[in-house]
Amino acid sequence: MKAVRTLILAFVLVALPGCQGQKAASTVGTDAAVEARIDKFLSQMTLSEKIGQMNQVSVGGDVSNYADALRKGQIGSILNEVDPVKVNEFQRISVEESRLGIPLLVGRDVIHGFHTVFPIPLGLAATFDPALVEQGARVAALEATAQGVRWTFSPMLDIARDPRWGRIAEGSGEDTYLDARMAEAMVYGYQGRAADTTSMAACIKHFVGYGAAEGGRDYNSTFLTERQLRNVYLPPFEAAVKAGAMTLMTSFNDNDGVPSTANTFMVKDVLRGEWGFDGLVVTDWNSMGEMIAHGYGTDRKDVAKKALDAGVDMDMMTYGYVSHLEELVHSGAVKEAAIDQAVRNILRVKILLGLFEHPYVDVDASAAVQYAPEHLAAAQRSVEESAILLKNNGVLPLEAAPLRNILVTGPLADAPHDQLGTWAFDGEKEHTVTPLKALKERFPGKVSYVPGLTYSRENRARFDDVVAAARRADVVLVFVGEEAILSGEAHSLADLNLKGSQSELLAALKATGKPVVATVMAGRPLTIERDLPNCDALLYAFHPGTMGGPALANLLFGDVTPSGKTPVTFLRTVGQVPLYYNHTMTGRPYNGETLLDDIPQEAGQTSLGNTSYYLDYGPYPLFPFGFGLSYTTFSYSDASLDRDVYGKDDTITISCTLANTGGRNGTEVVQVYVRDLMGSLTRPVKELKHFERVHLQAGESRTLQMQIPVSELAFYGQDGMKKVEPGDFQLWVAGDSDSGEPMNFCVK
Ligand code: BGC
Numbered sequence: 043m044k045a046v047r048t049l050i051l052a053f054v055l056v057a058l059p060g061c062q063g064q065k066a067a068s069t070v071g072t073d074a075a076v077e078a079r080i081d082k083f084l085s086q087m088t089l090s091e092k093i094g095q096m097n098q099v100s101v102g103g104d105v106s107n108y109a110d111a112l113r114k115g116q117i118g119s120i121l122n123e124v125d126p127v128k129v130n131e132f133q134r135i136s137v138e139e140s141r142l143g144i145p146l147l148v149g150r151d152v153i154h155g156f157h158t159v160f161p162i163p164l165g166l167a168a169t170f171d172p173a174l175v176e177q178g179a180r181v182a183a184l185e186a187t188a189q190g191v192r193w194t195f196s197p198m199l200d201i202a203r204d205p206r207w208g209r210i211a212e213g214s215g216e217d218t219y220l221d222a223r224m225a226e227a228m229v230y231g232y233q234g235r236a237a238d239t240t241s242m243a244a245c246i247k248h249f250v251g252y253g254a255a256e257g258g259r260d261y262n263s264t265f266l267t268e269r270q271l272r273n274v275y276l277p278p279f280e281a282a283v284k285a286g287a288m289t290l291m292t293s294f295n296d297n298d299g300v301p302s303t304a305n306t307f308m309v310k311d312v313l314r315g316e317w318g319f320d321g322l323v324v325t326d327w328n329s330m331g332e333m334i335a336h337g338y339g340t341d342r343k344d345v346a347k348k349a350l351d352a353g354v355d356m357d358m359m360t361y362g363y364v365s366h367l368e369e370l371v372h373s374g375a376v377k378e379a380a381i382d383q384a385v386r387n388i389l390r391v392k393i394l395l396g397l398f399e400h401p402y403v404d405v406d407a408s409a410a411v412q413y414a415p416e417h418l419a420a421a422q423r424s425v426e427e428s429a430i431l432l433k434n435n436g437v438l439p440l441e442a443a444p445l446r447n448i449l450v451t452g453p454l455a456d457a458p459h460d461q462l463g464t465w466a467f468d469g470e471k472e473h474t475v476t477p478l479k480a481l482k483e484r485f486p487g488k489v490s491y492v493p494g495l496t497y498s499r500e501n502r503a504r505f506d507d508v509v510a511a512a513r514r515a516d517v518v519l520v521f522v523g524e525e526a527i528l529s530g531e532a533h534s535l536a537d538l539n540l541k542g543s544q545s546e547l548l549a550a551l552k553a554t555g556k557p558v559v560a561t562v563m564a565g566r567p568l569t570i571e572r573d574l575p576n577c578d579a580l581l582y583a584f585h586p587g588t589m590g591g592p593a594l595a596n597l598l599f600g601d602v603t604p605s606g607k608t609p610v611t612f613l614r615t616v617g618q619v620p621l622y623y624n625h626t627m628t629g630r631p632y633n634g635e636t637l638l639d640d641i642p643q644e645a646g647q648t649s650l651g652n653t654s655y656y657l658d659y660g661p662y663p664l665f666p667f668g669f670g671l672s673y674t675t676f677s678y679s680d681a682s683l684d685r686d687v688y689g690k691d692d693t694i695t696i697s698c699t700l701a702n703t704g705g706r707n708g709t710e711v712v713q714v715y716v717r718d719l720m721g722s723l724t725r726p727v728k729e730l731k732h733f734e735r736v737h738l739q740a741g742e743s744r745t746l747q748m749q750i751p752v753s754e755l756a757f758y759g760q761d762g763m764k765k766v767e768p769g770d771f772q773l774w775v776a777g778d779s780d781s782g783e784p785m786n787f788c789v790k
Contacts, residue, residue: 080389084382086142089368091115092378092385095144096356097364098324105131115140116364118388119147119193119324119356124468126405129190133401145401147392152194152232152242153212153465154178156185157473158417158588161428162463162529162565163198163224165584167214167609168670169427170711170733172227178424179231181417183242186468188411190403192395193243195291197228199278200248203620205613206258208533211464211565211585213253215609216622217667218274219730222281229285239400243391246282248293248326250308251275255295258619260532264297269723271297272758280317288391289322292354294329301336303329304348314353322387324356325349331360342366350376355384413473418589425586425593427709429561431604431671432570432612437557437578439600439673440517448485449515449556450478451494451508452522452547454563461563463585464530473588477521477561480591484599490515494551498524499542505550512554519598520551520577521561526585529565538569538616548576561594567612571664582606603673605709605735607778612665618656623667623779624726628654632661666780668713668730674704674740678712678782681775687788690766694750694787698775700736701743709737710777714748717772717784722760728779731755748775752789 084092094111095118101108105128111117112135123129129148137143154160160178161168169175179197186194199221202210214221225246232244251271255262266275279290290313293302302308303325313319330349331342339345346362347370357363370376392398431438454460458474482489494508512518522544527533539545551558552575560577562568563585574580581604583594596602611622635651638658655661681698688694702708714732718725731750738744756766768789776782 076390076393079393080386083142083144083389084385087385089371089378089381091142092381093363093367094118095385095388096367096381097361098149098356098358100359101132105135108132109135112136113139115142115144117146118144119149121149121358123148124150124186124189124191126189126403126408130402130405133190137401144389145392145397147193147243147388147397148191149193149195149245150186150191151196151465151467152182152186152191153196153198154463155182155421155466155587156191156468157412157470158185158421159462159466159469159474160421160424160587161583162211162585162587163213164211164215164566164609165428165586166424167220167224168430168584168606169424170220170607171427171735172223174420174424174427175224176227176231177420179228180234181420183232183234184240185412185417187240187242188403188408191242192397193245193289194232195245195247196232197225197244197282198247199225199282200253201275201278202253202610203622204253204255204258205538205566205610206534206536206616206619207253207255208260208464208529208535208565209253209531210610211529216611217609217624217730218277220609220733221278225278225282226285229282229287233286233288237396239396241395243288243395244282245289245291245324246279246287247291249279249290249302249313250293251297251302252293252295258534260534261294264295266297268762269758272764276312279313283313283317283319287321288394289324290319291324291326292329294326294332296336296338301329301333301338303354304333304338304345304352306352309353320387320390322356322391323354325354325358325360328359330354330357330362343370346370347376350380350384355387421587422589422593425583425590426596426602428584428586428606429594429597429604430582430606430608430669431579432582432665433574433577433580434671434673435578437517437559438581438598440559440598442485442599445485445488445516447515448481448489449511449518450481450489450491450521451511451518451551452520453493453495453498453500453544454523454561455491455493455519455521457525460525461585461590462587463526464533464565466526466587469588475589475591477519477591477594480595481519484595494520494547495543497542498522498528498540498544502543503546505547508547509550509554512551512556515556518551518554518556518558519561520548520558521563522548523563524565524568526565536616538566538613540568540570540573545573545576548573552576559598561598563590567608567610569613569615569664571614600673600706603706603708604670605672605711607668607670607711608665609667611663611667614659614664618659618663621663624729626724627727630654666778668711668778669780670711670778672704672708672710674702674706674708676708676710676738676777677701677703678775678777680745681783681785683773683785683787685787687790688752689790690752692752694752694773696748696750696773696775697745699743699745700738702738702740705740707737707739709735711735712746712748713776713778714750715774715776715779716750716755718755718757718767719770719772721757721767721769725757728774730779755789
């Protein structure tokens with residue numbers, strides 16, 4: 043939290059009358075000033091008031107229901123109140139009517155926007171544009187803090203290699219490096235590069251391994267080794283801590299038998315010890331209490347002790363701390379010093395956010411901040427950069443002039459609630475622009491709408507009306523996918539094909555012979571292989587949020603050229619799970635062996651070759667990680683490295699020429715992958731180590747110079763130490779994880 047702390051302190055101290063003199067103090071001095079302020083509070087607080095700070099309560103209804111507890115200092119944080127009048131009243135009671143006047147931390151799940159809803163985080167990751175993602179998080183912070191929310195439970199940094207898991211929607215996908223860059227961007231965006239009353243503390247979650255739930259069933263156990271954690275799952279958290287994330291949430295899952303909320307090794311040793319995190323650690327919702335269901339604790343008192351022992355500062359909704367810590371201290375089972383440490387971590391966040399100086403929001407001003415035109419513009423641009431063109435036989439971009447009759451159809455064409463996606467508590471249907479609305483506005487009199495299916499799960503074999511409309515149309519724009527309810531928390535699926543009769547709808551439309559352009563809105567990469575032949579073009583938009591309609595219209599009609607890339611591998615069938623690009627190399631990699639259809643009758647047991655693949659689906663996904671088409675084409679040439687041999691402290695400079703070889707301006711996401719050919723452990727076949735978005739005019743070419751510090755190649759090896767192991771490496775510069783020719787280099 044140090045980087046942000048310095049910035050925030052400057053603000054707090056400037057805002058504080060009489061403190062200006064301290065502004066010039068060194069970071070240590072200013073740290074000391076904060077700690078001294080905390081010491082003073084701790085010396086005045088009763089044990090019960092301290093424990094109250096550690097209690098987070100979800101509120102609803104009348105503020106007066108909580109007044110007594112607030113006055114007694116029994117609540118340190120609330121979540122789920124976003125009415126600024128009520129938030130002010132909560133703060134007023136805490137600040138003016140409690141003995142010590144400590145303000146509340148007001149939390150909310152502001153996951154991909156507040157009122158202005160951006161694409162779901164998986165969609166944001168598809169932009170490969172951290173600067174834009176930071177801007178989106180800033181917009182979310184501006185809108186949420188204007189209503190008194192100063193803490194968001196975001197970003198979710200769980201690596202997800204299983205699209206059955208509904209919460210894949212909430213993260214950045216399968217790749218550690220991409221996730222880490224998005225993590226930093228969101229932390230900077232929420233908390234602000236320069237701190238002020240619009241700074242909203244980020245909460246990095248879920249610590250840790252939650253995305254590896256067995257079978258993709260939410261809340262399920264995980265079995266990640268310490269090496270997997272350190273090499274794959276932890277780096278985004280560490281990056282976010284370095285970026286200054288002020289808080290962290292422990293996850294629901296147990297990993298290798300230890301529930302995260304009692305995982306002393308992860309919280310105390312790794313997070314605080316190794317990374318120096320001095321922020322606030324909060325449980326997930328009742329994850330302390332759920333340790334009883336896990337069979338890891340006898341009762342609430344037992345799990346409260348276990349969570350405190352692990353270094354967890356705040357209890358979200360178990361009421362374990364507030365009910366039992368006092369007696370645990372009195373019995374000598376826990377030390378008051380442990381409680382003091384937790385309260386210290388909580389008060390530090392409140393001080394750094396400037397809550398003591400600015401507990402209230404300006405209710406009259408808050409409405410004007412919501413849906414500001416620049417917020418909507420940022421949301422629209424995010425959709426434009428996030429949609430991935432997965433197929434195009436040339437029908438896109440559409441040329442508007444010759445079109446007289448545009449048929450819009452499909453269950454997601456006009457579903458404002460659903461295009462907002464999961465965790466869009468504060469998004470509003472009334473402010474959401476659907477594709478139908480945007481297209482009608484853009485082409486008055488030319489758009490006909492026949493939904494075909496009113497919702498995705500509808501099973502309807504007959505499509506007479508929509509087929510008749512398609513026959514009359516010049517082009518069919520069909521919006522399919524899954525509703526918001528089908529992804530997100532607790533919403534895992536075992537079948538990832540388009541639900542209901544959507545595939546039949548596509549087939550029926552295709553049979554008309556009219557050009558069919560499909561747009562998929564979904565919370566995950568669905569298995570769309572069987573649908574590809576039934577569309578001439580397919581744009582994958584995830585759930586795009588408030589401005590989905592205008593952005594998609596711009597993409598379909600060529601005002602904007604698609605540039606999104608898959609942040610996760612797209613599977614052919616769900617049975618391929620897990621299949622991700624950066625797997626380690628098997629001893630028997632696939633080598634072109636026979637697939638099911640070609641296996642002769644009574645083939646001998648060993649006649650197929652003994653390699654790693656599925657007889658029925660082969661070894662490959664539908665689309666690899668990092669893939670996405672454009673309306674133009676790009677070529678890579680003259681790739682080279684500045685040297686053949688590098689030392690561990692060197693930086694690799696990669697040059698290559700990127701040319702826009704097509705007829706339109708466009709943006710390419712240039713990706714650099716590295717393979718460590720041999721290590722003390724088997725190494726991934728490729729790992730993303732750098733990416734950048736490059737915009738080129740039609741016909742333009744540019745020589746790029748990209749740099750990767752050799753230290754980026756470090757990993758936790760057999761001895762458990764993080765280092766770069768000397769040896770031979772390969773490096774690719776390409777437009778996706780499955781392209782390009784390797785270059786060789788060596789690290790001495
Ligand atoms: C989720 C968290 C969320 C919390 C508070 C839990 O169910 O797992 O991600 O932040 O609820 O709403």
